[in-house]
Amino acid sequence: MATSDKLIQVKNLKKYYNKGALHALDDVSVDINRGDVMVVIGPSGSGKSTLLRSLNLLEVPTDGEIIFHGIDITKKTFTNKEGKTEKVNINLHRQKMGMVFQHFNLFPHKTILDNMTLAPIKVLGMDQKEAEEKAMALLKRVGLEDRAGAYPIQLSGGQKQRIAIVRALMMEPEVMLFDEPTSALDPEMVGEVLEVMKELARDGMTMVVVTHEMGFAREVGNRVLFMADGQLLEQGTPEEIFSTPKHHRLQDFLAKVL
Amino acid sequence: MLSAKGFEAAFSYIQLFGEGLITTVTLSALTVIFGFMLALVLALMRMSNFRPLHFLDKPGCGRVVKVLSKFNPISLVANIYVEVFRATPLLVQLFIVYYILLAGVSLPAFKLFGIIRFERMIPGVIALSLNSGAYLSEIIRSGIQSIDGGQTEAARSLGMTQWHTMQYIVLPQAIKNILPAIANEFVTIIKESSICWTIGVQEVMFAVNSIKSATYFIGEPLIIAACVYFCLTFPTSKIIAYFERRMSRGDKR
């Protein structure tokens, strides 16, 4: 695939805890291409969240590179086109990477509308009216326009997660990172959130999704990564991973979850 | 011994108590406001992660270097401040402010509300604020730390700066959580402000002293002063407790 299709390149990423005794990420390399819906699966504690959270530097890796827009965002500085050394502004990169958390993390002291417009107004300098119109349009897309004035506490889990997704979309990110977005939901609410994610995928959004929803991985994902003990043990199309798994750890894992 | 005559004499000066009450409340309110602002700065200083020597921390470096690399002058200064102010008596702090710090400073002399002598109250406000700032910073710090880390992560993941995250996400929630504790500090300050009579602030205890000089009764004015303080702090505490209950109920909804 052409280089220009590579949105994020992860190179030899390592994250150690407990003074190096625990390798949460053990030399992981992977390219994320534009339009990818990359699903990350693996047993608990295998480093899925750590990998995802490293992508926007919520976790600072111990070693390795994350190349985004040609810049290694794990370093403090980079060399710009004119050959000058510039500071890496992580806030700038984070704007381009939306993130959705297992526990929603909506701002409880702000209304749904304010949750969505705060960052666009404060970070992008969008004016309030424009931000609110944009927010209302997005709310409409997820069928929650009548909840604009509500507070997060007044919403169900599924509604909260849909809001969290559109809140991230307000920044017009180039990639969306999902960390087990449906794991904290009651079963009857999982569908509505997955539906929004499917629609995003259909619209061509680049997505990295950590999930235990194997159905979603199969149906929506175009690539599946299998992680165990901080290592990327196998990757391939959903067909390859689910129908012809090679690594015995993956075979064991699938036997348990399917 | 208390006597009816004593109370009668003391009550004839009831206006002094009224003025003392206004002074006490003003003094305490200003102290909470300035103390809070100081405390906010102290709390943020104590939680800063400014480590000018962190580059020394390399794998395999010695223990001394490791400790040095964690050296944070900003939080150190704030910590020393808090420890010093919590470990010394308020009266000593008040006298140091009045007799040493402001000794050469001539404050504008006028009467606030026609009652309160400004030049006497300011040293009191400063000393009480410096003192309560130390205590309040601890409250604010715990309030900030009680906010779920997911809130910060969500804000940062949207590209918000550390300061914006503090300003719009963490602090508003933290302050809401600690409002009852701040209000309780207000009650504490009302009581502690009584020592300001020693530098001539005409608050409730100052009224007691004036009446004592004028009438030679001390017990009776003291009883009245105790009642004034009680009538001020007891309802305040009850009101705070009421709102505290209501707020925690709102959160569980």
Ligand SMILES: Nc1ncnc2c1ncn2[C@@H]1O[C@H](COP(=O)(O)OP(=O)(O)OP(=O)(O)O)[C@@H](O)[C@H]1O
């Ligand atoms: N802050 C931390 N300090 C120490 N160890 C950590 C920390 N965060 C994660 N770990 C460890 O790193 C390893 C990988 O954790 P991670 O959260 O990435 O796993 P995961 O694959 O997301 O698991 P799960 O499916 O349970 O969410 C685990 O062993 C975990 O205990």
Ligand SMILES: [Mg+2]
């Ligand atoms: Mg996880």
